[in-house]
Amino acid sequence: MDWSTVLTNAATSLVGLQTIVYALAAVGLNLHFGYTGLLNFGQAAFAAVGAYGLAIVVASAGLPLPVGLAAGLAGSVVLSVLLGLPTLRLRADYLAIATIAAAEILRISARSSTLREFTGGASGINGFTEPFHDLNPLPPGTYGFGPWRYHERDLWVLLVGWTVLAVCCLVVWLLVRSPWGRVLRGIREDEDAARGLGKNVYAYKMQALAIGGVIGTLAGFVYALGQGSVQPDLYGTELTFFAYTVLLLGGVARVLGPVVGAAIFWVVLSLTDTVLRGAVDEGWLTFMSTTQVGQVRFMLVGLALMFLMIFRPQGIFGDPRQIALDAR
């Protein structure tokens, strides 16, 4: 087995596109679940709205990139209002079911042949990223060092992605240490208590849902621009639940938790993938084919989600005092 390839792959996963996308999706979920206690099981829908909004406006309608971004963001806010209005007054699991249903509605509709004209059906849309790459100030060439070597286009995507992620983390940090964030945490702990202290719980939940959703939409933008295409099946329920795993890995209700979690998640997935694949190729693992390696990774994700939720609900790096409270 070629260990240098294994390590190189892991190193590129550490800062790669998937890490950015899942970190962003999880930053949004952190605001929902970690700080406000909202169960959004449809983060994939918010990402899909961003990706498809951008791709349809730029590729199909031929409008400029900023219009596409604006359309995605507007769509995201509309989606959170549509989902939040009926369900935010109800029990937490109603929001969960409504959001996961909405996400599946969007995915099935996007991949249907009825809407193929707009969404490209199962194969999706591509050819909308040129306006983005036209903004690239980097001259053509290869940049980087060690395992991290990129062409100018990839590096541009990563730079923009990490910048967006950093800005989102900064905004979340500013918000959660403010009195606004305190109200969110109050709602998370006991929404009746917050209401009994004069807080308009419904309005705060709506705001949190919208902001976290917009961050999910930014994840969709980065994903679409980085991949150079949008495909409906990338926005299935797995995206949402992997983002939850990322969140639990990094630590719930910690500003940088999602970033750490995403890095761990993708590095571990990369390591298991290359190591297992290598082992199969070397003939060390006879009971498994290389296709099955991919499935083993996802089985591990499922187990990780279960065990994290059972034993470390605050995440690996959660506040130990909070963990002590949870253990009661």
Next chain:
Amino acid sequence: MTHDRSPSTPADRPPGPETLRGGPGAAKPDPILVVDGLQRRFGGLVAVDVDHLEVQRGSITALIGPNGAGKTTLFNLLTGFDRADHGTWTFDGRPVHGVPAHRLVRSGMVRTFQLTKVLSRMTVLENMRLGAPEQRGEGLLRALVRPLWARQEAEITARAEALLTRFALGRMRDEYAGSLSGGQRKLLEMARALMTSPRMVMLDEPMAGVNPALTQTLLDHVRTLRDEGMTVLFVEHDMDMVRDISDWVVVMAQGRVIAEGPPAVVMSDPAVVDAYLGAHHDAPLTGSLQEDRP
């Protein structure tokens, strides 16, 4: 100062024949809360059916009754946590039926809960700060700019610390509220309610499940609220507690107000003894498991 008031001579209230006699729906000289024709049904069960009820400003009024009498439901209705099927009520002269709970708090009526609702994974100080009204930093955009709210935050913190000291929680300010004992939680909840600068405090079984030593402290705090000019309405099971502390007692049974009057008068009312004690005499007088249903 709080102890020189005998319960049998309620302050600030000219004794008229009705106030002395009591009786359901008795008029008060200066009511802060007036309820008319309030009804709430659950399926076929009439949980609350109150024709008329007034609560005297600046007094301590106890709401008692056997389990299932509708006390907590009445509380939920009055504080906007549940919706009435019929009825109107006014707070401080303004109609407030249909007003959402959070706006009632802003107009000066705050409540606590039967099962204490401390915010476990927030510190005691953060619990207190959350109670402060009209915080500039609670707006989404202003929250991003700390200088806009930093000064107000300091003021709030000072108020919170003063209240914590008064409620003997000063040393706990940086602990998670979830690590407090049951009695400390009751104190915290009461202190936090005061952060909203209320004119009327509604306490749902403030003494339930608290050890006797702390009960006296809590009673003192309740009296202090009245002495500071607040109106207190509280739900209680323990008759002895009610006798000691309250200026006025309202008795509910099966959703209705069956009697009201000064404690000594009400407790000798045969109808009350019958309805209340008859249904309650073999149950413990403090605490209640039956009402803890989800």
Next chain:
Amino acid sequence: MRVCVRWGVCLLLATLGCLGGASGARAAPDAGELIRVRVSTATGDPVPGATVEVERDGTRIGTGTTRPDGSAELDVPSAGAYQVLLDVDTLPPASAGFRPRMNPIRTTVDEGNARTVAFRLEAGGAGPERSADEGGSTVRVAQLTLQGLRFGLLIALAAVGLSLVFGTTGLTNFAHGELVTFGALVAYYLSIPAAVSLLGVVSFTKPGLPLLVAAPVTLLLSCGFGWLNDAVLWSRLRRRGTGLVAMMIVSIGLAIFLRYTFLYFAGGETLSYPDYATQAGIGLGPVMMRPVDLVSMGLAVTVLVGGGLALIRTRLGTATRAVADNPALAAASGIDVDRVIRSVWTGAAGLAALSGILLGMGQGLNFQMGFQILLLVFAAVTLGGLGTAFGALVGSLVVGLFIELSTLVVPTELKNVGALAVLIVILLVRPQGVLGRAGRIG
């Protein structure tokens, strides 16, 4: 009890391990769809060498020739509506004078589910060629109603179990779909011949059981699987006092784990049971349905009615309803709440497995079939009012009918979208469900 657990795990692993040996080439889950065609005589004998074609919007997109067993497979690019045509000129001489009852046949392929189309030759044929859709809208409505009832009854089996689990434990179990898949896959494995290797020591080829034998065995195994679910995981979480939201997320993790375990062993392609896969439909007045589907409907009704009676009449049923109503009170009245919940899990898994087998007989089975219907089951349960078994049944029927009848106005590939949209609307206007009652708040 500990011995039982270990035994169960071994059994489960052995079962799954064998599945691995049985599965063939793996296709990516979203690489196009499949239509199976079977041509047979009126007496059921296969007709080989016949040419079949598949068209979409009048354009031919694939052809095939039936194999000696009378079957052929046509690849289609995606889910959607297709028309399958039997070229009568290619029928072998022995079939001269025989014509299919229906030709062409219109069919709709669902995402991830192979569709089977059967041509049945009859003496003199059916006269002028006609298709199922040409019988006028009344016939179409009747046909869709029947299909909707069938689908509704089958998902009701899953919905009732989900609802009972929710009612007694408060858990919204996202892994319930995997119980459906488990049943379908285990029955499949039992019904096909497969090479079995136990730790490389003993190797033999296990014969394929008839589905009528495989199914009851599967139900027993599935009940055991449900029992294990509760014994190994959920009862411990309840004892730890894990919150309901946390348990819900745990169930998602379990669902992902199980789904990819199924994919690992069974592969991504859509499978179908050797028995009944190509049975032809029979006419019932104006509508058509395969006998096997009619029998499944009957079976589902029997099981649901039996289950309902058991809930009302038996001690365990009464205890279950008591626990659902108020666990603390039930415990105080001497009911062993844990035992009741364990039974509910066992029964719910059995019902889900039956649902999976019957669904699999209808449209094939794959590793994500349960997940694909999970949200529809949620819709049914929510519609009927969370936590009431009877409501779940009614909700399922409504969802089934709605899904099928909605194809009168929306494209078939979007029929589930309609049902999910209705789910959201119900949450908006009547969150307690159509049959549920508003309860006390606070």
